[in-house]
Amino acid sequence: MNKQTKIIGILLLVLVVMLGGVYFYQRNFFTTHFLPKTYANNTDISELTVAQAEKKMLERNKSQVYEIKEGKEVIETLPKESLGIHYDFRDDLKKAMKQQKPSRWFLDSRQKKQLILTNHNLNEQELQTQLNQLKEKLDKINEERQPAQNASIEKTEVGFEIKPEVNGTAIDTGEVMAALTKSIQAGESTLDVSHFVHQPTVKANDPKLKEKLTQLEKISNQTVSYTLSGEKIDVPKETVTSWFIYNPESQEIDIDQEATKAYLASLGQKYNTSTNPTKFKSTKRGEVTVPAGTYSWTLAVDTEAAALREDLLAGNSVNRVPAFQGSAPAGAPLIGNTYIEIDMSNQHMYFYKNGKLELETDIVSGKPTTPTPHGVFYVWDKVKDTTLRGTNDDGSKYASPVDYWMPIDWTGVGIHDSPWQPAYGGQLWETIGSHGCINTPPSLAGNLFNAVEVGTPVLVF
Incomplete structure (x- = not known):
């Protein structure tokens, strides 16, 4: 082995040792830190510890808002914190940290990782306070808006007609509040209230509406x-x-x-x-x-x-x-051409049948203390051979047998023969008048009784 080869070997060994050192250092580092290109809810938490990542996310969430839109227009912006949303990411971040593979740091660091963390608490009281304030604002907006109106049939001075539908611009605040609560609980950040502007469901050309109008016009x-x-x-x-x-x-x-x-x-x-x-x-x-x-x-x-x-x-x-x-028919005139007429001033009685005078006679009516009632009465019964009973002015009882009795009211007044009367007509009623009945001469009472039918009107005036 020559000197050059030896130097190369030493350098390679040093490089391996250095690379190994770097690898093991990074492996140990990423057991407590998140890998590069790691995001949580769009927040970059690369190379941060759990505590550091949570702090960064909480600080970022403080600036997050919930937007109430109508189409593209933002009509209200609410800080999420004001809605009672309080996040706690620590447990989820710890769990994500454990799922990392530090030994693969050199491979996993090249890929972007997006963590979706939804762990949060919702303070219902704080949320309700904001919802109430928002509803007041929407109600105020609605004051200048038109609720949707279905086409309908309305009554006019001459009949009925279809009133056309009216397109709505008003927001259904009740539905908005329910949807907003659900959206916030789901961790969303926006709600479009244009989905809660309702339009008419019944139009002027609705077949059922036209059918009802035709029916109304017909029967009216x-x-x-x-x-x-x-x-x-x-x-x-x-x-x-x-x-x-x-x-x-x-x-x-x-x-x-x-x-x-x-x-x-x-x-x-x-x-x-x-x-x-x-x-x-x-x-x-x-x-x-x-x-x-x-x-x-x-x-x-x-x-x-x-x-x-x-x-x-x-x-x-x-x-x-x-x-x-x-007791009388309502369709015909109350008095037709058959009736009994009792003229109290003239103390005279007439019986007309089918427009022809059948009988007339003087009578004696009730005395001043028991006067004959005036009115339109009728013969509601006919009785022969009966006794009329009652009380005299002095309190004594009387019993008067009669041959013919025709009651005309419900108090005991009627027409009957009166053989005890010495005469009829004139002013005799003032001195020898009856207890209210129409005293009739016996010579004519039978004829009247036989000619008159039950139900015949009797006019006393």
Whole structure:
């Protein structure tokens, strides 16, 4: 071996020793430090210890923000720390350090490594405070924005029409708050609120909406006519139209029962014979006004309103006598051409049948202390050979046998023969008047009894 070869050998040995030293030094170094080209959440932590890497990441996170965007525009920037996000990377960094292979440092150092660390704590109270403040800001923004409105059917003065949809610009803050909470918990850094600006789901050309409009137009064109006391009452078309209700949410058509009841009540107030007096053309005194009595009717508002609703929703026009309660029919005039007329001023009674005077006679009505009630009554029963009982003015009892008895009200007043009366007519009622009944001459009482049918109106005035 010559001298030159020996020198080369020594140099190679020194180089190997040096390289070995470097290798083992680096291997030992990277047991406590991260390899080159190591990044954690986009932060370069190359050749840093766990403590150094954590410190660097925490310092970097202090400057991190959460952006609230609307499209490309940033409408709010919030420091993540203010959202209650508190990171703790130590355990994850230690775990990443253990997964390194220091013995391969010379190979792994050439490759970029990106660690994704998500270990953090969330302070719910701090987060909620920021969310409340953000919601206030979004609500203020919404004050100048338009919520989306679906196309709908609206009532006009003449019918119904489709109101076009309105595109929305308002932000659904409730959905934003929920999405933001979820996004922050997932460690994200941005949220685009434009995804929470809703648009109409029902347009003016919606087939179902058009179908409902056609249906509404059809049924709201129905006519409603009532007959009361012989008079036909045509309900104005605009009134009928106003009764229809369209619910855009359920797309259901209904009738406003309060409105129909109010209208029917107004008819009752005008036409009810149970509360309104009856004008009557008397035999001797011309037109007289007779108070309401037992022969009358009352419009049944609730019953008729329910029937009206059913008819209109079925698309049926209405032309009828409305539902009523009472002893008289509501459709015809209360007094036709068959009735008993009792003229108290003239103390005279008339019986008309089919417009022809069948019988007339003087009578004796109730005395001043027990006057005969005025009103429109009716013969509700006919009884032969009965005894009328009651109390005299002095408190004593009386019992009066009669051959013919026709009660006309519910208090015991009626028409009967009175053989005890010496005469009839004039002012006799003031001195020998009855207890309220219509005393009739026995010679005519039987004829009247046989001619009059139960249900015959009796006008006392």
